[in-house]
Amino acid sequence: MKLKAILVEDEEKSRAILRSYLSKYCPNVSIIGEAANVEEALVLIRNNDLDVVFLDVEMPYGNAFDLLDKVGDIDFETIFVTAYNHYAIEALNAHASYYLMKPISIDDLIKAVDYVTEIRSKEDALKDQVLVPKTNSVNGKITIPQQDGFEILETSDIMYCKADDNYTEIFLNNNKKKLVSKTLKYIEDSLKDANFARVHKSYLVNVNEVVKYVKGKGGSVVLRNGKQITVSASKKADLLAYFK
DSSP: EEEEEEOOOOOHHHHHHHHHHHHOOTTTEEEEEESSSHHHHHHHHHHHSSSEEEEEETTTTHHHHHHHHHHOOOSEEEEEEEEEEGGGHHHHHHHHHHHHHEOOOOHEEEEEEHHHHHHHHHHHTTTTOOOBOOOOOOEEEEEEETTEEEEEGGGGEEEEEEETTEEEEEETSSEEEESSSSSSHHHHHTTTTTTTEEEEEEEEEEGGGGGEEESSSEEEEEESOOOEEEEGGGHHHHTTBBBB
């Protein structure tokens, strides 16, 4: 799959290095424009249908996060390229698909491009479809602790789970909710063989309840009951792998 990309980096030398690496090692990336600041990048983004933006964090007259705020809802993947590792959490919160450190590792660059290629290919294949999981079975039970003992739930009755600090809210398909004194990671491990996907640091969803995938800033899934849940960029590939 060919990826249409722009490079957003204020240093010409850094742009030249990235341009050269992409041309040599990632031939499926087509660079259709370059920008040295937020305003130039904004023009390119608004006037082109992009698959991926390679984005430096620090630029004149603003930074990468200012740019993404101005863009609003986005329909492309973002690969951050920076010399500073302390932006990693902000990049994650901005739904970055990948975070590359300068000087750029060729192996890491190839991994980042391969990841985006996989995501875009799968998104295109599933566009506007009612999603059908590869496996339809979520048979089984899960035991959840209660103050006076424990309760057994059918895994097929669980629509999604939401983290609440060291607790987890379990939402059932009968519109009921259970509050459990266990972390979401604990629940995720308990359901690891039952077709549940961790789509976000705060959400675990029953893939059999997913009826639609919506592209956008990070992307989101729509459940059978109409609930829409954001998908972290780093979780997209794992989620989309569940579907035909």
